[in-house]
Amino acid sequence: MLKVPDHQVAGHQAGDGKLGSLIDDSGRFYKPLQGDERGSREVTFYTSFSSNTRIPDHIRRFFPVFYGTQLIEASDGSGLLPHLVLQDLVSGRLNPSIMDIKIGSRTWAPQASNDYIEKCLKKDRETSSLPLGFRISGLQIYVSKELGFWKPERTSFQRLSADNVRLVLRKFVSSNTSAESDSEPDCSFASIVYGGSTGILAQLLELKSWFEDQTIYHFYSCSVLLTYEKELALKGRIPGAEFKLIDFAHVVEGGGVIDHNFLGGLCSLIKFISEILTTPDECTSKASPKDSGENRLWSGNANNE
Numbered sequence: 001m002l003k004v005p006d007h008q009v010a011g012h013q014a015g016d017g018k019l020g021s022l023i024d025d026s027g028r029f030y031k032p033l034q035g036d037e038r039g040s041r042e043v044t045f046y047t048s049f050s051s052n053t054r055i056p057d058h059i060r061r062f063f064p065v066f067y068g069t070q071l072i073e074a075s076d077g078s079g080l081l082p083h084l085v086l087q088d089l090v091s092g093r094l095n096p097s098i099m100d101i102k103i104g105s106r107t108w109a110p111q112a113s114n115d116y117i118e119k120c121l122k123k124d125r126e127t128s129s130l131p132l133g134f135r136i137s138g139l140q141i142y143v144s145k146e147l148g149f150w151k152p153e154r155t156s157f158q159r160l161s162a163d164n165v166r167l168v169l170r171k172f173v174s175s176n177t178s179a180e181s182d183s184e185p186d187c188s189f190a191s192i193v194y195g196g197s198t199g200i201l202a203q204l205l206e207l208k209s210w211f212e213d214q215t216i217y218h219f220y221s222c223s224v225l226l227t228y229e230k231e232l233a234l235k236g237r238i239p240g241a242e243f244k245l246i247d248f249a250h251v252v253e254g255g256g257v258i259d260h261n262f263l264g265g266l267c268s269l270i271k272f273i274s275e276i277l278t279t280p281d282e283c284t285s286k287a288s289p290k291d292s293g294e295n296r297l298w299s300g301n302a303n304n305e
């Protein structure tokens with residue numbers, strides 16, 4: 001039985017007659033193929049990647065498992081439509097905190113049409129993509145059993161300054177984050193989510209070392225999806241912090257050249273996360289949302305889902 005995912009934080013969302021991804025009970029995520037070249041490009045990528053023997057296993061683990069494509073009933077009621085069948089990255093998680101971070105200061109491939117480049121360039125300029133090399137594209141943070149999730153409006157966190165991006169990355173790993181609270185994030189879980197030999201930072205550094213060498217693909221407009229379970233962290237247990245790369249609708253061949261756009265964005269994200277680990281107490285007093293006019297981020301409601 002297919003259903004609308006409980007924990008999708010960005011992209012095209014199913015429900016209310018709209019076309020979007022679906023999940024089943026066995027841990028699979030069904031993403032509808034977009035009718036234009038985005039759908040075929042993503043299938044081409046997954047097909048090539050899954051059979052490419054040059055991809056080391058320690059890098060392959062950063063990608064969802066690909067189970068091919070399948071014709072299924074589309075969520076918008078339009079009938080049978082081909083879908084990518086992928087590993088559901090939050091299957092088995094109870095209350096996952098999730099952040100979708102789109103990597104790269106440029107989200108368009110050189111081969112794209114002028115109209116598409118213009119559309120992307122506008123958004124890259126208006127968001128943190130151009131100045132920081134990445135933008136937060138989707139977010140939900142588990143608050144508590146009573147309050148559910150804090151899932152702010154997507155437009156509220158795409159255009160943040162560097163200081164406020166830092167603040168969101170801190171809130172993501174804090175025990176005192178909620179829609180109501182604008183207290184300084186305590187970064188209680190920074191060391192077990194971002195830090196340690198198996199934490200997010202170590203994983204990102206491993207990915208980075210591959211990107212310093214690989215020239216097979218260029219990953220435009222691709223995201224890293226960070227997830228962990230705050231409830232486990234609260235109980236002092238390992239919170240299962242991990243990331244996977246998602247959204248390959250704009251991946252093109254690398255042509256023997258380093259993907260400096262993705263690599264640059266990844267280095268920038270790594271720097272932000274490293275700084276949180278080295279200076280966990282240094283919160284963003286200089287980046288008051290009230291000063292920067294970004295209050296909307298802090299006024300989003302918690303979502304009980």
Ligand SMILES: Nc1ncnc2c1ncn2[C@@H]1O[C@H](COP(=O)(O)OP(=O)(O)OP(=O)(O)O)[C@@H](O)[C@H]1O
Nearest residue numbers: 008009010011012029064086087088089100138247
């Ligand atoms: N394999 C997966 N397992 C679980 N959740 C996923 C998976 N892939 C994507 N998602 C969820 O769906 C969201 C959107 O994913 P994706 O970017 O691939 O879709 P999209 O519709 O192409 O988005 P966009 O139009 O923004 O490019 C992600 O932020 C994440 O919450």
Ligand SMILES: O=P(O)(O)O[C@@H]1[C@@H](O)[C@H](OP(=O)(O)O)[C@@H](OP(=O)(O)O)[C@H](O)[C@H]1OP(=O)(O)O
Nearest residue numbers: 010011038102123136137138154158221249250
């Ligand atoms: O609507 P489209 O043409 O599929 O383009 C989406 C775009 O609408 C979406 O922006 P938003 O409406 O969710 O704000 C972009 O997501 P980000 O905000 O995360 O950048 C998508 O990336 C666009 O899709 P695509 O990247 O395939 O052009």
